Amino acid sequence: MQFISTVFLDGLVYASYLFIVSLGLTITFGVMKILNVAHGSFYAWGAYLASISIIYLGDNEYNSFLYYFAIFLSAIIVGIFFGFIIEKFILRKMYGEDIHLIVLATFGIFWILEDLILIVFGVDPLMPYYPAMELGGIEVVGVYQGVYSLTLAALAAIVAFICWYFLNKTKWGKLLQSVIFDREVSVSMGINVKNVYLVTFIIGGMLGALGGAYVAPTISVSPGFAIDVVVMSFAVVVIGGMGSVPGALIGSLIVGMLRAFAVHQAPVLELFIIYAVMAIVLIIKPQGLFAPPKPRKI
Amino acid sequence: MNFNILRSWCKFVLALCFALGSILSISAYAKDTIKVGVVSFLTGPAGGPFGVPAKQGAELVIDAINNGTMPAPYNLKGFAGAKMNAVFSDESGGGTKQVALFRDFVQKQNVDAMIGYISSGNCMAIGPVADELKMLTVFSTCGTPRLYEEKLRSHVFRTQANAVGDSLAAAKYIADVYFKGKITTASKMYTGINQNYAWGQDSYKFFELGMKVYMPSAKGSSKPQFPKLFAGQYGSEISALSLDKAKIVHSSFWNGDWEAFVLQSMVRGFFKQKIVVSSVGGSGVDSLGKKFPDGVVMGTRGLVGLNVRDNKDPMNEWFINEYKKRYKAWPLGPSYQYARSVLAYKIAMDNARERNANKFPSQQQVINAMKGLRFKSFVDEIHFARGDGHQAVHAISYGVTKYNKAKGEPGIEKLRTYPASCIYPPAGVKSEDWINNGMPGRKCD
Numbered sequence: 001m002q003f004i005s006t007v008f009l010d011g012l013v014y015a016s017y018l019f020i021v022s023l024g025l026t027i028t029f030g031v032m033k034i035l036n037v038a039h040g041s042f043y044a045w046g047a048y049l050a051s052i053s054i055i056y057l058g059d060n061e062y063n064s065f066l067y068y069f070a071i072f073l074s075a076i077i078v079g080i081f082f083g084f085i086i087e088k089f090i091l092r093k094m095y096g097e098d099i100h101l102i103v104l105a106t107f108g109i110f111w112i113l114e115d116l117i118l119i120v121f122g123v124d125p126l127m128p129y130y131p132a133m134e135l136g137g138i139e140v141v142g143v144y145q146g147v148y149s150l151t152l153a154a155l156a157a158i159v160a161f162i163c164w165y166f167l168n169k170t171k172w173g174k175l176l177q178s179v180i181f182d183r184e185v186s187v188s189m190g191i192n193v194k195n196v197y198l199v200t201f202i203i204g205g206m207l208g209a210l211g212g213a214y215v216a217p218t219i220s221v222s223p224g225f226a227i228d229v230v231v232m233s234f235a236v237v238v239i240g241g242m243g244s245v246p247g248a249l250i251g252s253l254i255v256g257m258l259r260a261f262a263v264h265q266a267p268v269l270e271l272f273i274i275y276a277v278m279a280i281v282l283i284i285k286p287q288g289l290f291a292p293p294k295p296r297k298i
Numbered sequence: 299m300n301f302n303i304l305r306s307w308c309k310f311v312l313a314l315c316f317a318l319g320s321i322l323s324i325s326a327y328a329k330d331t332i333k334v335g336v337v338s339f340l341t342g343p344a345g346g347p348f349g350v351p352a353k354q355g356a357e358l359v360i361d362a363i364n365n366g367t368m369p370a371p372y373n374l375k376g377f378a379g380a381k382m383n384a385v386f387s388d389e390s391g392g393g394t395k396q397v398a399l400f401r402d403f404v405q406k407q408n409v410d411a412m413i414g415y416i417s418s419g420n421c422m423a424i425g426p427v428a429d430e431l432k433m434l435t436v437f438s439t440c441g442t443p444r445l446y447e448e449k450l451r452s453h454v455f456r457t458q459a460n461a462v463g464d465s466l467a468a469a470k471y472i473a474d475v476y477f478k479g480k481i482t483t484a485s486k487m488y489t490g491i492n493q494n495y496a497w498g499q500d501s502y503k504f505f506e507l508g509m510k511v512y513m514p515s516a517k518g519s520s521k522p523q524f525p526k527l528f529a530g531q532y533g534s535e536i537s538a539l540s541l542d543k544a545k546i547v548h549s550s551f552w553n554g555d556w557e558a559f560v561l562q563s564m565v566r567g568f569f570k571q572k573i574v575v576s577s578v579g580g581s582g583v584d585s586l587g588k589k590f591p592d593g594v595v596m597g598t599r600g601l602v603g604l605n606v607r608d609n610k611d612p613m614n615e616w617f618i619n620e621y622k623k624r625y626k627a628w629p630l631g632p633s634y635q636y637a638r639s640v641l642a643y644k645i646a647m648d649n650a651r652e653r654n655a656n657k658f659p660s661q662q663q664v665i666n667a668m669k670g671l672r673f674k675s676f677v678d679e680i681h682f683a684r685g686d687g688h689q690a691v692h693a694i695s696y697g698v699t700k701y702n703k704a705k706g707e708p709g710i711e712k713l714r715t716y717p718a719s720c721i722y723p724p725a726g727v728k729s730e731d732w733i734n735n736g737m738p739g740r741k742c743d
Contacts, residue, residue: 123345220554
């Protein structure tokens with residue numbers, strides 16, 4: 001019982017973290033058909049901005065609310081600022097170009113933003129641990145868990161619900177779904193696809209930044225730490241299906257649970273198991289488990 | 299007649315060659331400045347806690363030697379009289395990139411020597427290239443024992459003793475301080491969390507081997523953790539270690555990984571539940587300050603950093619004071635390690651010049667002077683006693699972290715120092731064989 005509950009909790013926390021980060025990546029791909037390698041930069045910038053804000057607020061229990069406010073505000077600022085600049089001034093000029101060129105452009109943007117981190121924040125690691133320390137630990141079936149890490153699961157659930165509500169119950173969500181389904185038909189129906197692209201890219205960036213900002217209090221925020229996150233997010237998105245929101249959710253849960261199980265039972269297989277699953281999915285269903293249906297064009 | 303003219307011409311050409319050769323050799327041997335590449339992580343997760351303090355340590359000592367302001371025995375100005383022009387370079391990017399940069403330093407920038415390297419992977423990649431290009435290279439921090447146990451090196455020296463001593467000293471400390479026959483067998487179990495590459499795997503392997511010798515009744519866990527380098531998230535690993543019966547947890551985590559692990563495990567009461575032994579976690583003690591848990595068994599890879607802050611050796615006091623004055627921070631382990639490599643190079647240069655009738659020495663003369671060298675470091679003495687006189691050994695100390703409330707800064711207590719003769723095999727013997735044979739001839743007192 002203790003083993004099962006611990007693996008489940010570990011898997012859930014890791015899956016929640018992966019879901020928040022990979023959701024932005026998959027939404028961007030679904031709508032814009034762009035594999036955004038620069039997504040990792042949103043994650044890193046979100047983490048940095050949240051870190052300096054929390055450190056500026058200082059270690060004070062009366063600042064609890066402000067810490068979370070700083071985390072969400074950082075994600076919004078990073079998403080809007082970089083999302084707007086990258087989409088409006090770089091990607092917009094490349095639509096219609098070969099898809100590989102666009103991937104290379106986002107790869108270049110990733111490294112530029114990484115270097116910008118060095119220039120702005122330097123190389124010293126930042127440790128905005130106050131929110132995580134404040135919440136402390138809680139015993140769950142005989143094993144202490146960090147409360148802050150557990151709140152990641154709640155955050156992921158909220159993000160998933162908002163995403164579902166937005167896509168299915170709002171006008172903007174339906175516009176988005178129509179663009180995901182068929183861009184050309186959407187244009188002919190009068191949808192301003194340029195605006196949809198811009199908003200989508202900003203929302204995707206915000207989600208990436210939120211992942212970094214929320215995780216920052218549990219890690220040492222230092223240059224280059226986002227590279228692995230991008231790789232892991234790609235694995236999740238490939239398993240779930242490029243552009244599928246439920247796919248990102250299921251993909252995160254599969255990766256999170258399998259990784260947790262491997263760490264507890266066979267630590268040497270920790271990474272192997274994730275990529276083995278990815279390879280199997282690619283062999284059996286190359287488009288991913290929940291890839292959105294493609295319209296057949298005549 | 300023709301023969302005489304030819305002979306005269308030959309004499310003239312020979313004389314000209316001799317004169318030119320003399321001029322060239324004088325210019326080569328009477329240098330005012332030397333150019334040295336200094337490589338450490340300046341970006342990436344290893345930059346802040348390791349690479350930058352390392353660069354600063356080297357920079358401080360190079361400037362002091364250039365200006366003749368180092369305390370004795372390094373108070374003679376310059377490196378064999380020459381001023382060192384250090385070119386600092388970033389170690390990030392992996393072995394292939396570093397080999398290309400190394401070649402660039404040697405073949406295009408014409409450096410006189412190379413100093414540095416933190417990552418064991420990079421040292422393993424650079425070592426053979428340094429020998430191939432015949433470039434004197436002094437490794438500062440990397441710890442894999444394979445560097446010299448797999449092959450002897452002609453142009454490569456390492457001032458940092460290898461990971462074997464760090465791991466064996468950790469095992470001995472645990473045996474000496476915590477388990478003097480009073481703890482149940484179940485509590486004597488040990489496990490580890492180490493990064494999944496040369497340094498992490500070697501560190502745990504030798505800790506495990508050491509425990510088998512020092513505490514034969516202790517048992518290793520079947521599930522030690524080896525997360526990938528720079529993983530950042532350790533929730534599952536911490537849970538797995540918490541459920542493991544083992545009381546002792548060995549870790550050679552360094553850079554941001556160590557800080558992330560401490561942060562994530564601290565809120566889960568991990569440090570109250572387990573005895574954590576860290577072979578190189580000194581940087582986290584400073585960055586977390588009073589939040590860093592008390593009771594962590596801490597090593598600093600030699601008599602450097604946190605473990606020697608109260609040491610009154612004049613050289614150590616000079617280094618700490620100057621470092622704090624210039625960089626507004628305590629010197630960390632890597633600061634000392636890089637500074638130590640610069641000292642080794644300086645003393646070898648000076649000795650070589652002295653042996654060369656006070657003429658500027660050639661690289662081979664410097665290599666000959668460095669081989670088997672015994673030199674004064676900030677607190678202790680370093681001896682190139684292994685790897686055919688190219689691999690240094692030195693003492694290793696461990697203590698227990700205890701925040702000093704009176705001073706308002708991190709502290710260390712229950713310090714124990716193990717001499718090189720206790721934790722390193724004799725010259726020419728492979729570490730693993732020596733340990734498996736019960737460490738014959740070791741002298742620990």
